[in-house]
Amino acid sequence: MDEKVDWSQLPIDLWPKIGKSLDNHIDVLRFRSVCESFRSSIPHSLPNSPSFPLQLTHPINNRVIPTFLNLATIYLIKPTHESSSTNLSSSSSKGWLIKVEESNNHPLRSLLGPISDRKLLYPLSNNASLMLLNLLNYRVIELCKSYSCRGRRTRCFSCKVRKVVFYPNSPWINVKDCVAFCIFQKGRIGFIKHGAKNWKLVDHKNFNYDDVIVFKGQFYVTDKCGTISRFDVCSLKLIQFSPPLCGFGHKKDLVESCGSLYVVDRYYESSDESSEDFGRDEVVECFKVYKLDEECGKWVDVKNLRDRTFILSNTCNFSVSAEELIGYQGNCIYFKDTFDVRMYNLEDHRIVTVDFHPSIDKSLWSNAPCVRM
Structure with a gap:
């Protein structure tokens, strides 16, 4: 061997x-x-279409405004044995999380914090010269992709779309065979295929959907009652997948972890749900976590995530082992609210504000302010 x-x-x-x-x-x-x-x-591949076309309609004059899906990928970067002796990493085998915006013309456009979506600043000095970080010296693991609506003069309209997921997202799949599925700000859900002129609403009766995720190659959505439904692309219908959770939180987030589906029930200090933008600037009071037992068809109340860390961002949710990360704790949920990036500990139920990402800036980029992949 x-x-x-x-x-x-x-x-x-x-x-x-x-x-x-x-x-x-x-x-x-x-x-x-x-x-x-x-x-x-094998041929050179590009990330699966950040330029997937969408349509947004002006609320006053009904003009169609061209928009597109902006792709970002979250990576776990870990030092290898070859890089452990350099100044670019510590002797620890733990790694860093980064979020990379990509496009067809610029494979690496900018680096973002995976939770805050803030651009990471390179600590350049006046005498610093251009340096490259050779990613062959690091293990680069793709954790998930996220998509957001972008376009010219669409800032006030793209906020209508709360979250977008995209499938399939393999580099070998033609973008014309892909579908985008979204949740609008008012809790409606819709989808659009490549070449379509507008979003198509899926459920005309239920306007209370909270989150959408791609799980095991299928689209799944949850409503405010915690009922998960699967969207069948062929029949264009929703099929109930789980019993109602009946959680009393104000927002349900879907997270895939170790092959299982979880619902994170988010409770706000305020209970005023009259505003259309409820939850955007609310202060989080606590979370409750539930795991779906697919075999028994029931919900399991989860009290301990062990070494797993749940990360809830505006565009995607995912989980990762805290043992692989610098600056993260297991059995915790990281999220963003009025106080920027925060951490909720499931053991003692405390919420603290965390400062991201000084560890990334100092240890990974200190000698490599520019990165080329």
């Missing part, structure tokens, strides 16, 4: 099969970076 293997001696017909089995953009880039033979065996 300790014998080194010369991968270049693999049969040539295996290389494209291995390359095509990689299902995200960063793995394709790393595969193509191995050698010239690997690079020529």
Whole structure:
């Protein structure tokens, strides 16, 4: 097992099969970076269409405003053995979370905080020169993708869309075969296929949907009662997937963790739900977490997430092991509210404000203010 293997001696017909089995953009880039033979065996791929076209209608003159889905990917960057002796990382095997905005013309446009969505500033000094961070010296793991509506003169209109998910998002799938599914600000849900002129509402009766997620290759939504439904793209219908949760929180968030589906019930200090933008600037009081037991068809009250960390952002929710991260604690929920980035501890039920991301700026980017992937 300790014998080194010369991968270049693999049969040539295996290389494209291995390359095509990689299902995200960063793995394709790393595969193509191995050698010239690997690079020529599969075509160059781009992140699956950040320019997926959408339509927003002006509320006064009904003019259609061109918009598009802006793609961002959240990565876990961990030092390898080769980089542990350099100044770019500590001896710890833990890593950092970063959010990378991408586009067709600029594979790496800007780096964002994964929760706050703030741009990460590079600590350049007056005498600093351009430096590159070689990602071949780091393990780069794609955790999830997020999409937001962007476009010219659409700032006041894109807020109508609360959250967007996109599937399939493999670099080998043609964007014309993909579907965007969204939740509007007022709790309505809709979808749009590539080339369609407008969003199509799915449920004309229920305007109380809180969150949407792609889980096991399907679209799932939850309403304010915690009832999860699966959207069937073929029949364009919602199929009830879970019993009602009957949680009394003000907002339900969907999170996938270790192959299971969770609902995080968010409680606000204020109970005034008359505003259309309820929850945007509300102060969070506490959370309750429930796991869906798919076999028994019931909800399980979760008191301890153990080493898992739940991260709730405006555009996506995900979980990760705290043992792999610098600056994060297990059994905690990280989120953003009026006080910026906050942490809720499920053990003692305390909420504290956290300061992100000085650890990233100092330890990862101190000698590499510019990154090229």
